[in-house]
Amino acid sequence: xxxxxxxxxxxxxxxxxxxxxxxxxxxxxxxxxxxxxxxxxxxxxxxxxxxxxxxxxxxxxxxxxxxxxxxxxxxxxxxxxxxxxxxxxxxxxxxxxxxxxxxxxxxxxxxxxxxxxxxxxxxxxxxxxxxxxxxxxxxxxxxxxxxxxxxxxxxxxxxxxxxxxxxxxxxxxxxxxxxxxxxxxxxxxxxxxxxxxxxxxxxxxxxxxxxxxxxxxxxxxxxxxxxxxxxxxxxxxxxxxxxxxxxxxxxxxxxxxxxxxxxxxxxxxxxxxxxxxxxxxxxxxxxxxxxxxxxxxxxxxxxxxxxxxxxx
Amino acid sequence: xxxxxxxxxxxxxxxxxxxxxxxxxxxxxxxxxxxxxxxxxxxxxxxxxxxxxxxxxxxxxxxxxxxxxxxxxxxxxxxxxxxxxxxxxxxxxxxxxxxxxxxxxxxxxxxxxxxxxxxxxxxxxxxxxxxxxxxxxxxxxxxxxxxxxxxxxxxxxxxxxxxxxxxxxxxxxxxxxxxxxxxxxxxxxxxxxxxxxxxxxxxxxxxxxxxxxxxxxxxxxxxxxxxxxxxxxxxxxxxxxxxxxxxxxxxxxxxxxxxxxxxxxxxxxxxxxxxxx
Numbered sequence: 001x002x003x004x005x006x007x008x009x010x011x012x013x014x015x016x017x018x019x020x021x022x023x024x025x026x027x028x029x030x031x032x033x034x035x036x037x038x039x040x041x042x043x044x045x046x047x048x049x050x051x052x053x054x055x056x057x058x059x060x061x062x063x064x065x066x067x068x069x070x071x072x073x074x075x076x077x078x079x080x081x082x083x084x085x086x087x088x089x090x091x092x093x094x095x096x097x098x099x100x101x102x103x104x105x106x107x108x109x110x111x112x113x114x115x116x117x118x119x120x121x122x123x124x125x126x127x128x129x130x131x132x133x134x135x136x137x138x139x140x141x142x143x144x145x146x147x148x149x150x151x152x153x154x155x156x157x158x159x160x161x162x163x164x165x166x167x168x169x170x171x172x173x174x175x176x177x178x179x180x181x182x183x184x185x186x187x188x189x190x191x192x193x194x195x196x197x198x199x200x201x202x203x204x205x206x207x208x209x210x211x212x213x214x215x216x217x218x219x220x221x222x223x224x225x226x227x228x229x230x231x232x233x234x235x236x237x238x239x240x241x242x243x244x245x246x247x248x249x250x251x252x253x254x255x256x257x258x259x260x261x262x263x264x265x266x267x268x269x270x271x272x273x274x275x276x277x278x279x280x281x282x283x284x285x286x287x288x289x290x291x292x293x294x295x296x297x298x299x300x301x302x303x304x305x306x307x308x309x310x311x312x
Numbered sequence: 313x314x315x316x317x318x319x320x321x322x323x324x325x326x327x328x329x330x331x332x333x334x335x336x337x338x339x340x341x342x343x344x345x346x347x348x349x350x351x352x353x354x355x356x357x358x359x360x361x362x363x364x365x366x367x368x369x370x371x372x373x374x375x376x377x378x379x380x381x382x383x384x385x386x387x388x389x390x391x392x393x394x395x396x397x398x399x400x401x402x403x404x405x406x407x408x409x410x411x412x413x414x415x416x417x418x419x420x421x422x423x424x425x426x427x428x429x430x431x432x433x434x435x436x437x438x439x440x441x442x443x444x445x446x447x448x449x450x451x452x453x454x455x456x457x458x459x460x461x462x463x464x465x466x467x468x469x470x471x472x473x474x475x476x477x478x479x480x481x482x483x484x485x486x487x488x489x490x491x492x493x494x495x496x497x498x499x500x501x502x503x504x505x506x507x508x509x510x511x512x513x514x515x516x517x518x519x520x521x522x523x524x525x526x527x528x529x530x531x532x533x534x535x536x537x538x539x540x541x542x543x544x545x546x547x548x549x550x551x552x553x554x555x556x557x558x559x560x561x562x563x564x565x566x567x568x569x570x571x572x573x574x575x576x577x578x579x580x581x582x583x584x585x586x587x588x589x
Binding site: 112179181182183184185186187188189190191192195199200203204 | 389391394396419420422423424426427429431433434435436437445446448449450495498499502
């Protein structure tokens with residue numbers, strides 16, 4: 001008797017609650033979709049504007065093979081894209097081992113004390129330091145202090161410093177995401193710390209580490225400020241020496257000491273010129289720079305997919 | 313012979329309240345726990361446990377949640393050393409050397425004592441590599457030896473027939489019960505002196521549980537097994553000796569048949585008759 005009364009009293013209420021929840025869901029989905037549309041169309045507008053603006057130069061093969069020039073129609077980006085690729089190689093070569101190493105140390109080895117806390121706070125804060133400050137540091141330390149000059153090596157070093165915090169933080173997060181029972185399984189078999197990290201933790205964490213690394217490199221590829229600060233040239237009419245040679249030892253590192261320019265600097269240089277034709281070049285260079293970033297992200301996605309399939 | 317005489321000599325030193333070593337067990341011991349206490353930081357989880365582990369027998373640890381049975385089990389391969397603030401006192405002696413494993417290097421201890429956890433936790437690698445993991449950690453390179461030991465371990469874990477055609481596939485493709493048997497194979501491959509099982513079937517369905525129990529029964533003549541279980545029927549089915557623990561203390565320890573039919577302590581009787589726990 002009491003039960004019947006209660007159920008009659010509560011049933012309509014329940015329907016009301018379910019309906020209200022469903023309405024809230026719909027409203028939230030609507031808001032989400034509109035925000036997405038606004039964001040995507042802004043991005044699309046920028047990309048389309050660049051492509052349309054740079055089209056005459058984008059379809060011209062000479063644009064990719066010519067050096068910069070006083071004549072806008074002969075000016076190309078060969079020294080810029082070669083420079084960007086070489087600088088990114090140096091950046092990745094320095095930042096990935098250092099960043100992953102530091103992340104592994106902080107997460108797995110560091111004792112929990114005030115020194116570690118101090119290092120952690122500093123790493124997090126470094127991620128927020130404006131890039132031009134890194135440029136000033138590099139100017140003082142690498143160029144005037146170590147005498148490295150305005151070279152590809154210096155640019156790679158400064159960009160590596162810039163993205164180091166990103167790689168450290170994402171490495172730590174990826175490692176922290178590895179379940180405890182996986183570690184206990186390894187330790188339970190008698191593995192020492194380094195075996196556990198090398199054989200089980202890092203392989204399981206590598207897709208997370210990779211994502212962080214690519215995010216970092218994608219930031220580095222577009223940076224102009226710190227590279228301008230260290231005095232990269234804007235007008236380079238030659239390529240760095242080739243890293244590969246026909247005589248033993250077949251590879252050389254002279255290119256590290258070569259002057260260079262990179263895509264964002266080339267763009268900046270063209271944008272700041274008064275002639276409208278140069279602005280077309282700038283737009284075209286912008287499209288190529290974006291494509292380079294996209295390509296890098298694409299490689300990351302492919303690698304991640306591939307690594308995951310290997311694991312499964 | 314030396315073991316026995318040592319043990320007899322030792323029994324006289326035990327606190328008079330506990331009589332931990334049933335007579336039938338004295339011939340041959342794999343290990344002996346002597347007045348083992350353990351602290352998680354300030355909290356004492358084990359209180360002067362004294363217990364004998366019979367060689368190539370199954371010893372079950374039962375008791376209500378929080379009684380310290382898993383803590384005791386994890387002491388055997390020094391899992392607690394992975395986390396800061398944990399502290400032991402007392403001894404766990406490994407025979408025949410009579411080494412106190414609390415004083416040994418924990419990595420050395422874990423090479424000799426295998427462990428299987430509550431939830432199946434295979435590595436994100438192939439089935440073969442999962443089972444070979446312990447051997448690889450020990451530096452075994454010989455391919456023939458590796459594949460022989462992997463096959464033997466998989467056979468011991470009653471998994472060989474199911475996986476022999478897909479050893480190179482990921483362990484994550486196996487069902488939960490198969491994964492747990494894989495973890496048992498992984499622990500068996502290095503041929504540990506003692507195999508620790510921490511509620512190995514609590515995450516499995518009845519059929520998978522039966523398979524695990526069967527394989528434990530199969531390997532009991534070649535391995536010393538210590539199993540923690542919530543399930544009293546399981547302890548009754550597969551173990552030779554049972555220890556009942558309560559609030560960090562060992563209440564009663566006896567051959568399984570005796571403990572379940574004629575418990576000497578009121579706490580044990582209440583627990584096995586289902587009055588609490």
